[in-house]
Amino acid sequence: MSALKSADDFPKDGEALNQSKTGLLKMAFLFVGVAALLLFAILAMTGGGEDGEVSRRSMMAYSWLFAVMFFLTLAVGGIFWTLVHNATNSGWGVLVRRLMENLGSVTPWILLLGLPLVLSSDFKNALWEWIPEQAALVEGGEKYAEAHLESEKAKRAKELQTAKTDFKTLEKVTASAITKAGKNKGEVSFLNERLSHSKTKLAELEEGQLDDKALTSELQVHFMRHGDGEHVHGNPLLYHKSGYLNISSWTLRYILYVLGLGGVIYTLRKWSVAQDKSGDPKYTLMMRRWSCGFIAIFGICWTFLVVDWLMVLDYTWFSTMWGVYLFAGSAVSSMALLVAILTYLRSTGHFKDTITMEHYHLMGKLMHSFVIFWAYIAFSQYFLIWYANITEETKFYLLRNTDFFNSYTVILLVIGHFFIPFAALLVRQVKKTPKLMVAIAAWLLLMQIADIYWIIIPERGVSLTGGAQMIIPGAIWFDLLAFIAVGGIFGFLLLRSFGKSSLYPSQDPRLEESLNVVN
Amino acid sequence: MKEKTNSKPAYGYIAEFENATAIYHAAEKVRDAGFKRWDVHSPYPIHGMDAAMGLKKSWLSALVLAGGATGGLTALFLQFFTQVNLYPTVVQGKPTDFSTLPAFFPVIFELTILLSAFAVLGGLLVILLLPRLNHPLLASKTFLKFSDDGFIMSIEARDPKFSRERTKELLESLGATNVELVEDEV
Structure with missing residues (x-):
């Protein structure tokens, strides 16, 4: 063992990114990303299409969701690893923690790239059927209520009038019958009961004499649930989900995701960078304490985000493991990206005396464990749905298991996202060899692309063509274009964030622990 | 004396x-x-x-790998042979062929872990000459x-x-x- 490294031997202000070596790549990312983005925007704007055919714009909505979602999983993983590193009071990864923070800090930007999905009604309507269907139901409900308001009101008033007359008659009849019944207790109680029953009914009818506003909303609900009874069917499922699935709260939630996820990583990164200057250990304690609470915000935001954007691609389908499933893939692929970034930075002359193979080993172990975690969650979700065999649940896998391309992606995921990396990462020496680690990391990123693609794209054919086609030929080029656009901007933002501060928290009290980590 | x-x-x-x-x-x-x-x-x-x-490097890890592989393959063989080959068991109308595999995974998983754990314990006792x-x-x-x-x-x-x-x-x-x-x- 060589002598222990001392934090005093390293510069107090840490290590800055070598702009001359990485600047070119950064600008290349920006140029390619913006060019692809412009091309994508032009194609989407001009791709309105005619009635009755699948428009280019609606195909491109799926491409955009796929690209944004893939890079979002990577960025959000950065937040997760930062939170876990702080909350578990870890010392090993102080040297790589800034990489996690920088990766996480891209999240709000990627979420903003998702803005077209929230703003463009063509995008929304193409992706999420519940939005146009609900809008049609609401609109139809308003018309239905308007058309039926007066007649319903008159009907109810008439009913009440009839009931009142009937009740008066019944009162008289009952009074005379009670006198006649005399001491027959059974008879008397029966008559009284009949009278009170009529009274209750009368009260109900009186309650039903609503003002225009209340009656309108009652008619609207009736329309949503049951339709107009002639041509239009109601949608009770969508009605029951409308407390959560309605466009205003859906949009509000998007804003909360941006604020929640962005706020968490912004705060943590700000404290971490502030410590670089002052060296005050209070920041370490603040990050540790607050991260425990931030984990809850992170978990809630991420779970609901993937429900709002991915699970409701088919609003009739549901899985309670959905959030965890996407989170597992996000954690493993972002760790893979961190390994790749670390190796890239080392290859451009950074982290010379600081990062050792022990860090690779530790990151490899985390990658390995989350490969297993992903497989565990993915299999559990599949297994429960497969076993229970309930139509609403199995439809997700049925769609994604039909057609050549989809079904082979499943096999690829089982073998490629689990068995290959699992076996490869078992060997200790592999985890200590950067070249092999980067190869595995690249493979895992590829698998994450396949996973997200397999979640989103099979919906496109069936949704847009009404089930006539599984795959829309040629649409894959839009997916590629969107991927390049978001990927270029993602790469630019990431490299830009590295240039903003030291590459590692240079004044963290546990820097020495991380420099000398052995496992 | x-x-x-x-x-x-x-x-x-x-x-x-x-x-x-x-x-x-x-x-x-x-x-x-x-x-x-x-x-x-x-x-x-x-x-x-x-x-x-x-x-x-200790050779315990090789022993554990062997134990785990034995467990996994045993469970796979036992279930596949009995439920698919020997006496095809139809549950919920699901097919009895290669696509029945998911049903066998929990047992494969458990037996892999069980025999791995046995291999750890047994191997450790042998290597350390205990008890x-x-x-x-x-x-x-x-x-x-x-x-x-x-x-x-x-x-x-x-x-x-x-x-x-x-x-x-x-x-x-x-x-x-x-x-x-x-x-x-x-």
Whole structure:
């Protein structure tokens, strides 16, 4: 063992990114990303299409969701690893923690790239059927209520009038019958009961004499649930989900995701960078304490985000493991990206005396464990749905298991996202060899692309063509274009964030622990 | 009357060192001197000691891999052979062929873990020659300090390099504060 490294031997202000070596790549990312983005925007704007055919714009909505979602999983993983590193009071990864923070800090930007999905009604309507269907139901409900308001009101008033007359008659009849019944207790109680029953009914009818506003909303609900009874069917499922699935709260939630996820990583990164200057250990304690609470915000935001954007691609389908499933893939692929970034930075002359193979080993172990975690969650979700065999649940896998391309992606995921990396990462020496680690990391990123693609794209054919086609030929080029656009901007933002501060928290009290980590 | 002897054969030397650094560097020297049957005992794990002692990777992991593979394949064979080949069992109208595999995964998983755990336990007992009732080193009061504040190195007399005089000299030259000859049990 060589002598222990001392934090005093390293510069107090840490290590800055070598702009001359990485600047070119950064600008290349920006140029390619913006060019692809412009091309994508032009194609989407001009791709309105005619009635009755699948428009280019609606195909491109799926491409955009796929690209944004893939890079979002990577960025959000950065937040997760930062939170876990702080909350578990870890010392090993102080040297790589800034990489996690920088990766996480891209999240709000990627979420903003998702803005077209929230703003463009063509995008929304193409992706999420519940939005146009609900809008049609609401609109139809308003018309239905308007058309039926007066007649319903008159009907109810008439009913009440009839009931009142009937009740008066019944009162008289009952009074005379009670006198006649005399001491027959059974008879008397029966008559009284009949009278009170009529009274209750009368009260109900009186309650039903609503003002225009209340009656309108009652008619609207009736329309949503049951339709107009002639041509239009109601949608009770969508009605029951409308407390959560309605466009205003859906949009509000998007804003909360941006604020929640962005706020968490912004705060943590700000404290971490502030410590670089002052060296005050209070920041370490603040990050540790607050991260425990931030984990809850992170978990809630991420779970609901993937429900709002991915699970409701088919609003009739549901899985309670959905959030965890996407989170597992996000954690493993972002760790893979961190390994790749670390190796890239080392290859451009950074982290010379600081990062050792022990860090690779530790990151490899985390990658390995989350490969297993992903497989565990993915299999559990599949297994429960497969076993229970309930139509609403199995439809997700049925769609994604039909057609050549989809079904082979499943096999690829089982073998490629689990068995290959699992076996490869078992060997200790592999985890200590950067070249092999980067190869595995690249493979895992590829698998994450396949996973997200397999979640989103099979919906496109069936949704847009009404089930006539599984795959829309040629649409894959839009997916590629969107991927390049978001990927270029993602790469630019990431490299830009590295240039903003030291590459590692240079004044963290546990820097020495991380420099000398052995496992 | 014959002269009675109560001297038992020597088990080896134990040497006490002052702290982790001292015993760490001593271990490097003993390793370089070519000793094979020796050990270091400390109250807590010392990082890098395995390299300082020249220990090779334990073959326990290979044993565990074999155990896990046996478990997994056994479970796969047992279920597939009985439920698909021997007596095709139809559950919920699901097919009895290769696509029945998901149903077998929980058992495959469990048996893999079970046999891996058995391999760990069994392998460890075999490698460490456990269980045993006593150990010659436990007779020494100095040795018992290893579970409190002592850093103890033991060199067995079985080691081909062992010599009563020279080994003692070596240990003392390495900075041992206390060198003691421990008797064997028999």
